Structures are given as C-alpha cells and as structure tokens.
Amino acid sequence: MKKLNIWDMLAWMVLAGILVWVILKMMGIINTPVLIEYAPYFGAVYLAGWQIHKLATVANEVHELKKFKEATINKIHNIETNCLIKHK
Numbered sequence: 001m002k003k004l005n006i007w008d009m010l011a012w013m014v015l016a017g018i019l020v021w022v023i024l025k026m027m028g029i030i031n032t033p034v035l036i037e038y039a040p041y042f043g044a045v046y047l048a049g050w051q052i053h054k055l056a057t058v059a060n061e062v063h064e065l066k067k068f069k070e071a072t073i074n075k076i077h078n079i080e081t082n083c084l085i086k087h088k
Helices: 006-026 039-086
Strands: none
Touching: 006 039
16 A cells, blocks of 8 residues: 555545534534634645645656656667667
8 A cells, every 4th residue: 555645644634624524513513603614615625736736746657657658669669670680
C-alpha cells in the first residue's frame, strides 16, 4: 500500500471533519452562527483543489511514461537497424 503524504492525510482529516460536522448538525447538537456554517464549504473547496492537484500529478506521470515509451521504441528501432546493417 502506498504511504500517504501529509497533504493526503490533511485532506482525509478535512473530509472526516466535514462528515462529523454534518452528522452533529443534523442531530441538532451543533448550533453555529452563519459564518461558521460555511466552514464545510471551504473544506469542500480544499478537497476539490486537492483532487485537481492529484489528477494533474497523474496526468504528468502519464505524459512522462508516454515519452519514455517513445524513447524506448526509438532505441529498439535503432538497434534493429544497426543489426540489419551489420548482417547484410
């Protein structure tokens, strides 16, 4: 299993905090002012940003893999060409 970095742990804590807040709010345990009621929305925005960052990282890794694949194919083609030239 891949080790979580600090940002992943923070995102999961924010998500858990929002879930606990929603449950307590629905049960009527939390009665907050309007300004504080928007805190979960700010947390959700953070989570959306976190997901966008993760998707950008994956997209960058896929791009690097495509470049590596093309370079490997070119090297194999060059080896095949050199073998054909030497064996003629």
